[in-house]
Amino acid sequence: MTTVVIGAGIIGTAIAHDLQRRGCEVVLVDRDAPGRGASFGNMASIAVTEFMPASRPSVWRQIPGWMLDPEGPVRVRPSYMPRLLPWFLRFIAASRPAKLRALEAQGAALCGRALDDTLALLRETGLEDQISQEGCLSLYADEAEFRADRDHIEILERFGFPHEVLGRQAIKALEPELSDRIGLAVLFPQNRSMKDPHRLVLALAERFTGMGGRIETGEVRGFVRGECIREVVLKDGRRLIADEVVICAGAHSAGLARLLDEPIPLETERGYHTQIMAPGISMRHSIIWPARAFMVTPTAGGIRVGGTVEMAGLDAPPDYRRSRITVKRAKEALPNLACEDFTEWMGHRPALPDTVPILSASAKTRGVFYATGHGHLGLTYAATTARLMGDLITGAKPEIDLHPYRINRF
Helix, strand or coil, X not given: CEEEEECCCHHHHHHHHHHHHCCCEEEEEECCCCCCCHHHHCCCECCCCCCCCCCCHHHHCCHHHHHHCCCCCEEECHHHHHHHHHHHHHXXXXXXXXXXXXXXXXXXXXXXXXXXXXXXXXXXXXXXXHECCCCEEEEECCHHHHHHCHHHHHHHHHHCCCCEEECHHHXXXXXXXXXXXXXXXXXXXXXXXXXXXXXXXXXXXXXXHHCCCEEEECCEEEEEECCEEEEEEECCCCEEECCEEEECCHHHHHHHHHHCCCCCCCEEEEEEEEEEEECCCCCCCEEEECXXXXXXXXXXXXXXXXXXXXXXXXXXXXXXXXXXHHHHHHHHHCCCCCCEEEEEEEEEEEECCCCCCEEEECCCCXXXXXXXXXXXXXXXXXXXXXXXXXXXXXXCCCCCCCHHHCHHHC
């Protein structure tokens, strides 16, 4: 039995590693080297508290105003709006109260085990020193901003995720570089940061090949199948024998699913970051400021600033003004932040309208599996996804019910 895993980001590489560890014969294929897509530029956060559906009313009611603001946290390129409409209608449908409660529970089920699964994977790969011991601080200028984010805190309280509300003195003790404008913060101790998330992908890929796994570079352009999958066809004409296929190609998964007559409402949320190698300050914690919609993480030898969302499809050129907006806002929280020796980056997050990933066998073709749509939580969910998909693919019973994450739920 040969299993072809399509997509060598953190999700695909973790799945390939898990299956090879279980004794499967695995081929990992990607158009690029492992970890060069969204996994290269993510915000390096194991963000276990960030599973809330984006479709909750406190968020989507702000979207029209955000889109009218050229510096707003969400931007839709006008030429892309007609194509986005079906996805957006599903997004609004996911905002019904009963639906929201179900989606919150599904996200919490994954995030509730994410940190432990990540720590276990790091121990196995000898990378325990690559995760911070510090948590994340959510910042608020005043009580009004804190109240505006209260639904987030209430969801965490309902599911038992630890957090601590801090006043100005406690905040300055933890992070002296933070502005005096910050009046309140919430510490999320389980929201750890990776010291270099790209290095994690490379280490998993190296361990995978060391156990006998094979990596092929090539773009998937088709499949040969009958009732079950048979071959994966690459753009250069090569064919990979496949008794099983796992599609986990991030935002490119939608095109692959269409080739299998199994369309999914997967969009790309284009994310931007600025990696600053000479920031002039040091930080222990990652920070987020919900009202300003940005995040800052000490990672990859410097400080990374990100947080904006752009809906413009897979092919439009980057608009690095989005990166500069988040740096400007980060300086509101970190007034001494310098922006020297920096790079700007754009990548594609795979976004489903209900914010919950697909972890599923195909509903149409035997031997095909999907692990995609992790949105902002690819790194957070990677180790958990690998364990659950490993169980599903090898016939073991997953530790949580995967029915809510099925491909044909839409």
